[in-house]
Amino acid sequence: MTDCVNKERRVRVRFAPSPTGPLHIGGVRTALYNYLFARQHGGDMIFRIEDTDSGRFVPGAEDYILESFRWLGIDFDEGVSFGGNYGPYRQSERKEIYRKYVDQLLEAGRAYIAFDTPQELEAKRAEIPNFQYDASTRLQMRNSLTLSKEETDALITGGSQYVVRFLIEPGQDVVVDDLIRGRVVVNSSILDDKVLYKSADNLPTYHLANIVDDHLMEVSHVIRGEEWLPSAPLHVLLYQAFGWQDTMPRFAHLPLLLKPEGNGKLSKRDGDRLGFPVFPLEWHDPKSGEISSGYREKDYLPDAVINFLALLGWNPGNDQEVMTMQQMIDLFNLEKCSKSGARFNYQKLVWFNHEYIMSKSDEEVARLFLPVLAEKGVDAPFDKVVTAVSLVKNRVNFIHELWDNCSFLFKAPTEYDEKSLKKWWKEQAAETTAALCDFLEAQEDFSGETLEPKVMEWIAQNGYATGKVMNAFRVTLVGAAMGPQIFAITDFLGKEETLARARRALSILA
C-alpha cells in the first residue's frame, strides 16, 4: 500500500447503507473492506444512514444493520448511534445542509429547476426510444432553462413540485482514477442531467447527498460496490462543480458477489432458495411477515463469515487463508482486490466454520455448546462439557452438530443402530461383552490410560479378536459403531455408568 493514501490527509471511510431492509452479505463485505482499510491506516470508520428515499424506508432496518456489525465484530468510530463531530449522520436530518448546496449550484448555473412530472417523463420515454434528459433534450422540456424567470418563480410559489437537475456539459472526458480498476474514462455526453433534489420531500437524491456528505465529513476514500462505477463520473463532475476537486476522495469500486451458480449477482431474493442465508442475521420483514434466515441463527461463527468474505475478492498475495481480523488488517491491500465478480461458494464458508471451531479452545467451544445442551435437557458440569468437546470437535462444521456426535456421553442409548448391530453384535458378542463386564468390575482405576493396556492384555490372554470385542462393547455404550476412542468414552462415563450401559444392552440384546 503505497500511493493510495496521502500522508497529509487522515484516512476516513464510511459505510452508508440505506435502511430499506436487512443488510445484504455483499454490503457486509463492502463494510469489511472499509473497516480493514481504516484500521490499517489508523483512520476513522463512519456509519452514515442514507435515508433520502422516504418511500422505501423500512422500520427496524437501521437497528438490524447495527446489530449485524456488532455480531460480526466490525466497529465504527463515528456515525449514527456512535456520535462524532461531523453529524448529524442520518441524511434525513441534514435537509438544510443539502438545500444550501443545491442553491449554490443553482446560483452558479450548474444546475436548474425542472417541472416535468414523472408521468410526463414516462410518456416521453415511451414516445422516444432511448430518451435521456440531457443537453440534447433539456431545451424541449419544462424547466428554468426554457421558462422565463417570472414563469419559474410563479410555478414555484404556486406550489408546483419540481426537481433540481445537474447541468452536464456534453463532450468532455471525465476521468475516474479508481484504486482497483485504474483509469476509467467516460464522456460526459452519455451522462444525463441527474436529479439532485426533489421538492416533494425536500430531500436530495443519493448523488448529491453522497458528495456533500463525503466532502463535509472529510471522507478520504470511497470504497463501494461496482454498481456505482457508472455513476462515478457524475460524482467527479459534482466535486468539480462545487470546487472540491482537490479534496475529492479516492475511489475504489469492488467487484460484485455473484450467485453460486447461474447468472447474476447475489440478490436478496436468493436467500434461502439456494440453501444458505444472504443476511448476517435473521430478518423478519415488518410488512410481509416473511422471515429470511441469517448466518448467526444458522450457527455460523462471525469470525468464519468475516474470514470467508474477506477472501471473496481479495487475497493477501500468499497462500494464507485462515486469518485473524488483525492479520487481515495488517495485510489488506486495495491493489490486491480482484476486478472480476466472485461467486459466492458457501461450501468454502462451511469449511471456514470448521476451521474456526478447531482454532478455538475447548472451553470456548464448550461455552458455545452450552445453549444446545440446555435445549436438549442436559445439565452437565462444565468440565465434562469441555471434555466432550475435546473428543468430538474435529468432527463438526457447526456447533449444533456437536450434539449428534457426543449425545451418548450425556444420555445412555435407548436404542441400538441396526447396521452396527448387524456388523458387530453377532456370534460371541454377548459372551465376550459379559466377560468384559466382569473383568471391568474388578478394575479399580478406570482412567482410560491405565484401563486400555489392561483390557488389551486381557483380550490377548483370552485369545479374543480385538475388533470384535471392542466394537460389540462400543455398541453397548454408544448405541452405534461411531464415536471417539473407546477408552476415552469409558473414562468419560466412569465405571458405574459404563457397566450399567453394558449390562442393560446385554439384557436387551442377548
Place this chain on the structure above:
RNA sequence: GGCGCGUUCGUAUAUCGGCUAGUACUCAAGAUUUUCAUUCUUGCAAGACGGGUUCGACUCCCGUACGCGCUACCA
C-alpha cells in the same frame, strides 16, 4: 439499444514477459484407525477465441465472443 467493467482448474485465487501454471475448497482413490470421524498421501481439473508486439505472453495492445453492472424524482 447505449455506456462501463470483467474473463486462469467446478469454485476462490497465485503468477506483476521466461522452469512440467502453484495453493485452498469440492470431488475421487489409497493409507492410517478396534468403530465412526479426524489425519496423511495421491489424483482429477484452467489461461474464452482470433490477431498482433516480442527471442519469448496467462501476463502488453487490438478485435470478437461471452458474462456482469448501470442506463429512475432507488440507493
